[in-house]
Amino acid sequence: MVNNTCLLERFIKHFKCIKTNQCISYRLVNDGTCHCSEYWNGLCDDEFTDVHYARNHILFQIICDGFNELIPVIIDGRNETDETECEQWQCNNTYTRCDGFWNCLNGADEINCDSLGLLDCPLHHHICVSTETKRLTCLPIEKADDGQIDCLGGTDEPRLCRENHYLAADNNFYCKNDTRRTCLNYGHLCNRYDECEYGDDEQVCDTNRNFTIHGSVCFDNNAEMRSDVEKFLCERFIDTKNQRIVHFSLGIDRNSSINATKSNRKRILPHSFSRQTNKRCHRGFDLRVWLDKDQNLTTTTCLCPPSFYGDMCQYQNQRVSLTMQYRAFSDAWRTPFVLVVMVIDDSDERTIHSHEQFTYLPMRDCQIKFHSYLFYSTRPKNNSINYSVHIDIYEKLSLAYRGSWFLPLKFPFLSVHRLAVQLDIPHSVDSIKSCSDLQCVHGYCAMYSNNQNGSSFCQCNQGWSGQYCTIPHTCTCSSDSLCVGISANNRSLCVCSINRFGPRCLLDNTLCELDQNTKCLHGGQCIPVDEHILSERKFTCICSKGFSGDRCEIPDSKIIVSFHKDILLSQAMLVHFIRVIDNALPERATTFKTIPVHQNSIIIYWSRPFHLVFIELFNKSYYLAVIQRAFSPSTTIIRKIKSSNRCEHITELFNKTIIKLHFLRRIKYYHVPCQRHSPKLSCFYDDIHLCLCNDHGLHRVANCFEFNHHLKSDCLGRSGCENEAQCFQDSLTCAQTSICICPTCFYGVRCQFSTSGFGLSLDSILGYHILPHHSILHQPYAVQISAVLTVIMVIAGLINGVLTLITFRSKKLREAGCGLYLIGSSITTILTMTLFGIKFWTLVSSQMSLTINRSFVYVQCLLIDFLLRICLSMDQWLNSCVAAERAITALKKVKFDKKQSKNVAKYVIVALLVLTISTAIHDPVHRRLFNDEDNDEKRIWCIVSYPFSFQLFNSVTYLFHFFIPFFINLISALIILKANARQRAIVRPHYTYQQLLREQFQQHNRLIIAPFILIILAFPRVILSLVSGCMKSAQDSWLFLIGYFISFIPPTFIFLVFILPSKLYKEEFRKAVKHYWKMI
Template sequence: MLFMNYLLYFILFYEINGLPQINLDLTHSISNIESNSSLQHDCLHVAAWIENEESDPYQIISYCMSEWPSKWNIKNNNQDQYFTFAQLYQLNISSEQLHLWSTPLDIIEYYELYLNHRLISNTSVVMAMNGFYNCTPPRFGPLCEYSLEMYQSDHLTLNEMIHEYYLHEYQPTTLTCYIHLECDRGSISLCLDWSEICDGIVDCRNGIDEEACWQLNMNQCEDNEYRCLNERCIQKIFVKDDYNAFECLDRSDERLPYPHTFVNTSSEPTFSTEDVTCSKRDTPFRVKMTSSCVKKRTALIEKLMFTDKPQNISNDCWLAIHCQWNINITSDLICDDISSDGNFTEIIDQTCPNMLYMPSSPVIFGHIYFLYTKEDMLEPNLYIPKPRYLCYNDQLCSGFYLNRTLLTFNNATCRRSEDFPLRFNLPNRLNGGMWNGMYALHSFTYLHQCNTVNHNEPLSCNTLNMYKCVNSSKCISKNLLCNEINDCDYKDDEQCSLIEDSYLNSDLHHFKQCTTQSIVIHATSVDDGICNCGLNEYGVCDDKEFYDNYIKTNILFPTICDGFTELIPVEIGERYETDETECDYWICNNSYTRCDGFWNCLNGADEVDCDPSPALSCPLHNHICVSPEIYQLMCLPLKQANDGNIDCVGATDEPQLCRSAQFSKGNVNIYCRNDEKSDCTTYENLCHDPVCNETNYDFCEKNWNYSSSVLIDSDIDKFFRQRKLEMDKLRVKIFSLGKINNSIKKNTTIIRLPLPITQEIIRQQQQHCHRGLLLRVWLDYEKNLTNETCLCPPSFYGNMCQYQNQRISLTLQFQTYADSRQTLFAIVVLLIDDSDNRLIHSHHQFSYLYIRDCQIKFNIYLLYLTRPKDEKKNYSIHIDIYEKISLTYRRSFLIPIQVSFLPVHRLAVQLNIPRTTDTIERCVNQHCIHGQCMKYSDHRNGTTFCQCNQDWAGRYCNISHHCSCSNDSLCTGILPNNRSLCVCPFNKWGSQCLFQSRVCNSNQNLTCLNGGKCIPTDEYIVSNKKFKCICQKGFSGVRCEIIDNEINLSFHENIKLSQSILVHFIEVFNDSPPINGSTYQMIPVNKRTAILYWSYPFHIVFTELDDKKYHLIHVQNTYHRSRRINKEIQSKDRCPHINEINQTLNQYHLLRL
């Protein structure tokens, strides 16, 4: 009875409290694979947080343990109730309940196997003795031996818990390291970051981080591909498609705000934070020291550079110099120990050598040091003094002044800074007096030719992507030309006017030809806060923000005669005209200008009577303003606005007094005038501006609160604050039908936010696990003995997630043909090698449904089976596509992995799923012993592979393997942990397809209405929608509950008709661009009618015939769903081309139409 009561309490506890599920995966230890530390085990699979389910990338992050649990001596659990499988069966406990109770997935699968074999297998007796521990939250795991330090009981889901944890910015106190390249940075404290390999800047003293990178320049992109600045290729469809999603590692595929030095690390470890680089070249006021996007890494590197003491320097000398120059001194007590009076010159004089490097490691490019003499050391200074000499490897840089006295120190050539020549900054506010901003930055900028990456590499120099420096064997990437940094010894790479046009014009993505001057600038210089092209005669900068320039140089209908001069004068005949000339007969109060907050009519007629709840009740056609007599709100008749007389405080009735003359964004809207001069200012300066304060002295004394810079009268304060500045005016107004209404109310999802985790707790956990999750291991619960380890995301590993992983970061997007847009697909992604075993290094599975996922990017991490990866092997990504309901094989794709030396491969591919009628190409290959030879889809080289029969695997299907997948699933290979790779039917999930997805099984007719087909959402996807309904034609909605709009078309006999038409639907918004959608509709033979259905809101619909003739079908200001529209298309419905309307008007310039 006690046993039953305990279990009942446990069930009710979970149901009432709604505790988060924490289901650990891959917990079964297998002795023969524990030696492989890179194999993923003890993992939590968590979906990255999604804000917009229709467009945000899909990504599952596996947080896994690097240490095998067998290393810990974990005592038996005597605190939590233990149930055998036999007992669970007797209590009618299902595997679904175990899943809800945070049971490890391996145990749930084993229990499901027991249930399936209980009566038919002799092993069931042995299996019945297995069981699970009923863990008390927050503990979980096979023995209840783990708990997450971030755990809080008020979280509803694990996803919510992890999302909140990562909202706190990453602030590391130690470095993470890439250890699979033997890099000597000249310091035992410094290590290489993966982003510093092939970033174009040498970091290792032996240059190994850039040694093989010349091979990237040999890479040629296809016609449909975009070449990233780092020489990698991505499909052009991914370029400038989402400013928050980068498919180029260096982020050059998206337009970045300036400065673009870092990324937001206050988010989960997804592609957008972990698989990007931030160039050292992009830092405005200091050398970044790394291409990592982690803000804190540069500061950590600088600190560690000054920590390492050379062996030939005494401790007293080293410490005295640090105290003398205030380097990394965290406490005065440290310096008091060697000198009580703060004078360290005697110690330096007696213990230090005549010369030393400070710091002791190279400052830049792996070979440039700062050398100081004892005279420098003895000089008291609040900051590190200017280095007396700069030392370098003279084989790696030249082009300096000749006939200068050189010094040799530690096998390096040294010369004075002024002999380069090189001028250092003095301490100032921007560099904070730090040596980086004063000395390292200028050394990095003006000695960049010493960054010799490709020195005498003939294969690389002869490629189209390279530029050969003059009078030198050195060559550099074409992408480094004209970037305001000297990479060639004689600076010819920045003499852009002398560089052959073929270098620059062949890649317009990375260079911009200025129109104001005959110069070319680098793409990274566009919109960087500096006008690099120079201003034209109208003050327009060619490389400024795109939309500003566009509106100044293009005629846009909504800006014509709107009261603001925005178009640069255009020569028409013998006159120059703008968008505000010849506006006498233009109606300024129209659907584009009405009630937008700006006086487009000079008297503000377009802004009267707009406020539904005004602060003052006025007659119609009156403005509200502040009386200059009594300093209260008053009503001003429209006829007194813009009459040349100032009737209101700040001249708000005469806005033209402060309106910009032309082409620029005005940021003032308050006018003041005294006897001597006039001035325009903002509301915030109304009582601070000298002229305005004098003009409005009485008003300011009576109404202004100088301590808080607000008006005492809240209504007057609100009036001034609501007045918009010209710079806030929308530069492009959107096409409008007037005030658009939508009868459909969009649901607002309210997300429950948990109590915040304190910043101090987060900081401590980050110090221990970096980008991973801190996990407490309960060794002995009774004695309260614990240990700490980490669950690391795929980009890291180690007991503290301190090592950076070699990985592939793959983005997939899919397109389907019309016959498959309601077909549910199973996508199986494998990382394989070219060995005879055809090892599957890692894998990922997900479902794809076009009507649900057409815009979705699928971000997938793939890891190698060994650390480091075997660079002698060739790796590829193999993708199988199956129809998930029937498990019919559709096709396979191959993506080869090139240039094996890269630590992170960033790939982005859009795949077209073949039609159902497309023939599967088979081949004849006698090596496919237990399988059949297949050709990869869309592979130009005709590459083939062996598709193995069940129970067989390997490159030639000659490796026998017993399939452990459920009978109704597919077995497609062997995984590294000796498990079968299973493809599940649509209503099952789990590694062996043993778990039922019952969301669609409960009652199909109630889940999806009107004959819709229910499809369960992937198990690990975090979504409020647990299923998707594939609706019958004519229905839509979450449950197919909505009757679609039905349009019945008939065509008059005088309309020339083909067998198909194109129908366009446009949805119009008040303040956003319209959305359009189109559909083809077949016309039956010998018929002149068609019936079509449309599931989405629309306001305009028209048809397009084969001869490019358009006919209007319907216009509505308010969208009504489930509406039936009957329309006969006649000649009068045709939308004529503008050339057909009036030939005389057609001859006019666009400004005069």
């Protein structure tokens, strides 16, 4: 012991005993013997048995079962156990019926449960050994537990020997008329010694045996030698101490239940050999080789394992022993990967000394550990250079590069370098981290996925290798494969496509193409088995949605759920599937379903076995939807959920007195609601359990299992969800599918879309309304109406911008700064409406899954929203500049200098352009494409993800670019009115100031109202963000869609707002039209 830590001895871990502070080998832990000192209550640190768990954990299944399992708990000054206050509990229930124990003291739970078949008794009778005849007889249940001993050993009076404490006891044979009131254990029966005063334990023994038994007849080695009476008594001895964990059950027959079994698929070492050794070949096989068959000439040689070499396998190979386990995020569980493991050095050639390839499918191999021996190209290895393990990962179907890992070999002096690692597969191709610190000539610089220090390397193009991709080589791989390097023996290292194999990928793998017995059905993807898998099956099927099974031959179960009109529905619901497993905890899986507006039925598909289905609406409102004792695959279940299916909380069923009781006392009243509210109550729940109300015999009883109501699921830390969404998977181990539960203001398959704050994108508002593989005529109304509005607005905006440009072709109108501002506004109008049209139709085309270039989608993702933002902001600023210049003109009057104004306008426009770009430049940096293949709909999304600091900055800039131009317009309007009113007051002193202001407003209302109209039209976007907070789901999109389109109306009104109301501008427009008309 050093610093209270167990030292390693011979690489074997040690276990620390808490009580004695000693260390024992892990080999001794949980071996059935206590090696740490026992506690006073019989517990032991190194024995993790069911008994110990049952003594400290309150299990519904063992409450009031006739045996004390729990360590007593002091409650209100009294010792409470699992067997106190059991008046409301039925001792004959699902968990005690025919379990081999007399849980009821009269054995009512074991009536007609004779598993030995020794005697055919009438109903309501027990088998026992008569105290008088010493033969098997039938005893009426009325005589059991009546205080009179009718059976030998007191088997009809179990309370005589049953201990009233939780410690183990196995004395169950009662010695009748014994003054010591002795109870014996099974080791004393028929052992040729009288332990009872009157020899009760030897009276029924078979004395006619012609051989001698050793020890008690109840010992296992004497099982075949017992008489019928002895068989019965030995069997009844198990009714001594029922210390075990009983798991939740529906009373399923063993033949129809689902057992917790493990796959028979095993992993082997890539080059595993038998450990059999012989004297000549050390750890190898001694082979006889025929040299000449005619002359019968032979010789012997040794076939060595990879770890040894030499004529007698006497030398150990220097090598890297690598054990790997991989983890994938939930969005890649159904994606097969190729892992290329290489030993490389740090020379300029970056020589690949040895390599190994694995096929990894997360849904199949999530718990598998891959083992590999990697060798050096020279023997012995060169100690002057550094070696490391480099691992590349590619997608098997597309051969797309996913990332690389770097594992340094830090101890070069070791002849066998052992590594055990757990590596995380990066999210997607978009997550590859690039760098610029290396001069990669024929390749690009990439960062290792597992290195926090920013280590990088050159990922070379095909046909190039070396530290900086400067060494050419001829690739000999097939044309449809990848050439990822060249080995030390000058051979190409190839990564084969799905239906190819071999060192150069020249061989066709027809397993998934020709053999109908190995073909995946219903559109499933066939993956040939990896050579490192030892399995009878030679392929794995990745099934399409709706099917499962080894060949995707099993359609998913279909559950059609409808709700009674009295049930208040939420926007979405959680569906909890509970699978009951023999001798194991129930397995829970959860999925998420959106409840369509104005639709009362929902279809749920599920591929896994299940026995219970609970529907959870928000605010913890549970409804029991399905209960089936035996799972039937590929069935259609139709359920109408009524109010009677709701699971009530215990606060609705019990009074405050019972609610306030300690849990150990309160749980013993859980049968009462089922009996009191029968048959209306189907289920209820507390903070720990979900409980069913079932019929058992003539009684209605509760049946509870533990259920975490506040489970925050993250798919075991491998969530592919974004924005802190919960991730639910369809199975606890090697799940195939997952679903994201989005927090408020986020939605999308991965919760990738945010509708909070400012700058709602068209993708997040309209994207999920667009149906893939449907023409525009068959799209929802939201898409069709948006398409019509887009066409109208784009045409109107372009006409508006062109007419404004035609008007300001006149040099006269460009003498002052106002003309330049309006020219700039017309240009931004044309750009805005053009970009808006491109944005809309690119979104529609990409979501309709039309043929569209991914690079084009990526470019528009980075630029379109960024440029739209700049154009809209510039348009607002330019309009405010027009208002500001008019205010300055009103103040200076004849002193206004047009030339100076024009020069200032040029600088202002450039400054505004720099300002809007600099405050929006962060947007394209945080944009990326997202591949969404959920529900077999292959979508490409353009999403933006800001860190918190940028979210705040983004919101502030939106407010800045809206409210500052707004206040400039407001202040400019007030200045114009007051300046003109003062001038009029000098000429017309008999008018009041208020009358003059009113008169000026009527005369110049076009200068005031027009800019305000433009501001008001842009206002809905800000109001929606401020008032509504966010769009909580795609169903809320109408209001946001209207606000989004309204924000693009101002650019289409420039001509109407600024040109037509002005006599000067209108006259110049007419002249321009006449000029162009003459040219035509």
